[in-house]
Amino acid sequence: MNQTSPLDIWVSIAQILTALIALVGIGLSFWFSIKTLREVQIERVISQRPFLLFDYGGFKTLIEFIKHEDNKQYIQAYWPKINENGGIHVPTIGKLKNYGSGPAIDIKLKWIVEEVTIKGERFLIDDSKRKELKYSEKMNINPIMT
Numbered sequence: 001m002n003q004t005s006p007l008d009i010w011v012s013i014a015q016i017l018t019a020l021i022a023l024v025g026i027g028l029s030f031w032f033s034i035k036t037l038r039e040v041q042i043e044r045v046i047s048q049r050p051f052l053l054f055d056y057g058g059f060k061t062l063i064e065f066i067k068h069e070d071n072k073q074y075i076q077a078y079w080p081k082i083n084e085n086g087g088i089h090v091p092t093i094g095k096l097k098n099y100g101s102g103p104a105i106d107i108k109l110k111w112i113v114e115e116v117t118i119k120g121e122r123f124l125i126d127d128s129k130r131k132e133l134k135y136s137e138k139m140n141i142n143p144i145m146t
Contacts, residue, residue, distance in 0.1 A: 053099055
């Protein structure tokens with residue numbers, strides 16, 4: 001009869017454990033490489049985004065109020081319009097510069113009105129006032145014309 005020694009049993013167990021550990025290592029290496037690849041892809045997308053900033057320093061923006069289509073309320077006039085002499089008046093808001101590496105295409109600015117000064121009188125705009133048409137979000141989005 002052929003008997004196996006205890007050393008042969010330990011060698012067989014060690015070979016099985018070594019194969020299992022190798023499989024776990026291969027699986028972990030695939031998982032880490034896929035995770036790293038996804039992080040690199042996300043970083044690449046982030047690095048190609050535009051990064052827009054207004055020029056340093058702030059200044060007050062004078063915004064003209066015009067009658068809305070329903071002739072009941074006044075709204076902010078951000079859009080170009082033709083003046084009395086036939087020329088086009090474009091209200092300037094500031095100089096916007098792209099510091100990012102990606103192109104800035106179809107950019108829209110959203111203004112959140114916090115304070116309004118009319119003829120020297122200051123008005124603070126709270127959440128209840130922002131529900132009014134002239135202070136609402138849809139009336140304070142301005143597409144950048146390039």
